[in-house]
Amino acid sequence: MPFPASWIKERLRQSSQEKRLAHAYLLTGDSLPQLETLFHEICSHLLGTSDVEHADKHVIRPESKSRRLTIDQIRKLEHELQLKARHGGVKIACIVAADRMCLGQAEAANAFLKTLEEPPANSIIFLLSISPEQLLPTIRSRCLCLALESSADSTPDLDQPWINDWLAVQGKPADMAYRRAVLLAEIWRVCREDVEQRFKARIKEELEGVDAMLEAEYLVTRDQTIEMLIRAVWRRADTVANKASAITCCEGLEELRHGLGRNLEQNLALERCSLRMSGLLTN
DSSP: OOBOHHHHHHHHHHHHHTTOOOSEEEEEOSOHHHHHHHHHHHHHHHHSSOOTTOTTEEEEOOOSTTOOOOHHHHHHHHHHHHSOOTTSSOEEEEETTGGGGGSTTOHHHHHHHHHHHSOOTTEEEEEEESOGGGSOHHHHTTSEEEEBOOOGGGSOOTTOHHHHHHHTOOSSHHHHHHHHHHHHHHHHHHHHHHHHHHHHHHOOSOOTTHHHHHHHHHHHHHHHHHHHHHHHHHHTOOSHHHHHHHHHHHHHHHHHHHHHHTTOOHHHHHHHHHHHHTTSOOO
């Protein structure tokens, strides 16, 4: 359940006073800037100062050309946490867009797992993510998850034509499955073209790793389309019968997102999702 920022800050303030803070927190929401603002406000209380550059606050974020968190960044952060606090208090680490360490073979995430299993003394770790489902289950299970309530400005437009077209597909189950798969595949093709056009406008010369950058950006955009469909389906489930259908549809979309997150071939994952939503696949 999402909570207002004020509730999350008060909860951690009380936990701090009672000396029962968790070793690791996963802050989730719709906007990374909002999550970062919340994190810095929490730090202001835990460290007793609003200094963004506090010596005992260590923040990392995707910086590589492929927009991934690298294993070198993780190892440097782990080294900082092993050192004594400069000001004798608590050490705080923050990983912005933490799901980005789980891309590819998730080397950075696997390297970080040991720190979560055996956290250094007097340290608190915050993971920030707008796509927490892309984190390894072993990482999510070791964090206390606090979801930030969405703001009106960060709510995506769920009345876009492509969403309405996809939800309006009717017909026999097999026909619906085929048409939904074709339509979503076309949506993703347009998404990829849009990503490529945006990068062409930003990149003036050939850069090493540009293909990886494009792919990473496309994967984020693709995941966002699935999230928007899930929200749109639930928003329009206004009757008991519609809710039963919505559950089936959302389960299929969640399976699609999970399969793509495990690098299942896109067309195969899309085919399975469409068949499941149409009741033609049950396992």
